[in-house]
Amino acid sequence: MSDTSLLNELIEALKCLPSVGARTAQRMAFHLLEHNRESALKLADILQLAMTNIGHCDRCRTFTEDDICRICKSENRQQDALCVVENPSDVLALEQATIYRGYYFVLMGKLSPLDGIGPKELGLDLLEDRLAEGQIKELILATNPTVEGEVTAHFISELAKTYHVNTTRIAHGVPVGGELDYVDSGTLSHAFSGRRSY
Template identity: 45%
Template sequence: MAGYHVPPLERLVDQFESLPGIGHKSAQRIAYHVLNMSREEAQRFAQTITDAHENIHYCSVCCNLTDSDLCPICRSDNRDKSIICVVEDPRDVFALERTNEFNATYHVLHGAISPLGGVGPDQLKIKELLKRVGDGAVKEVIMATNPTVEGEATAMYISRLLKPLGIRVTRLAYGIPVGGDLEYADEVTLSRAIEGRQEL
């Protein structure tokens, strides 16, 4: 059985394995699951992927993913349009929305500045952000890029562009997670927690 292989199955496994977070064993499991679907289920599954790929695009305002010109957040009249929270990825919007605490708008950069990765400011949705703040209605931009070297560099770069426009630029607080123990926190996390301390 060592030489046994079915090329269409191998290609299917390879496709699933190319997805982020899917190893070879998981890819095999998914591929066998797909093969056990009825023909109608398999066609519906494939059509759903095609439909998503064809119908989902960037919101014309915030660059988040949507299937219409404006995403639901930008369409909403109940959102505070004077505050924009800048994130790296559409998944960050979903994470922040789950808190039910933020009632303003977002701007999705679709990445972070990474000279080593070949990603410069022109590859991100920074020009679109500058265009949004140019009308004078925006009072504050919250930088919610990831606490990585690339995220910090991106936040600083955008901050330097916005400050001369008289816009308040803030950064998400970072530090000890709720329920965490100080003894397990690294030095950078602890120093951030001390910098971001609040009065009780």
């Protein structure tokens, strides 16, 4: 089991997966070799295909192997609603959890000048084109409630104003099933100041 053996190379390569360290990578390598060579070969093929063929949707910037993603292509969606999210996984989460069936715009990040991520990197020119089309009536800001997420939401809402598009922000507050004394103070003050008539 020298350091240059194929087995060690495999263990090393598996570490590119998120939250997989030396120990887990070793366990994965042995598992695949012992029980699952066929699936591993299939994984190799699909990894290769996916990494070379999956790009970004020309319209909403999410991941897709086509020019335009399935959601942007669909004409059965609410035509005048656009939901802005940070990542493609947010689209999946919203599709599963909500009854929202409008379109999405995926920033692929959030404003973060220190990391060199400005409006251009987030494709906001593409978003502006979309707003300029005049079809969108409601722009839903669903960026994460972090400092950068809030700044990004604010920036985009200013942008939308110039196109006279109505913007809304998803609600932040106590999570359903949560208990007040377990919720952090930031969330609680958000929930309190954002109270609605009952």
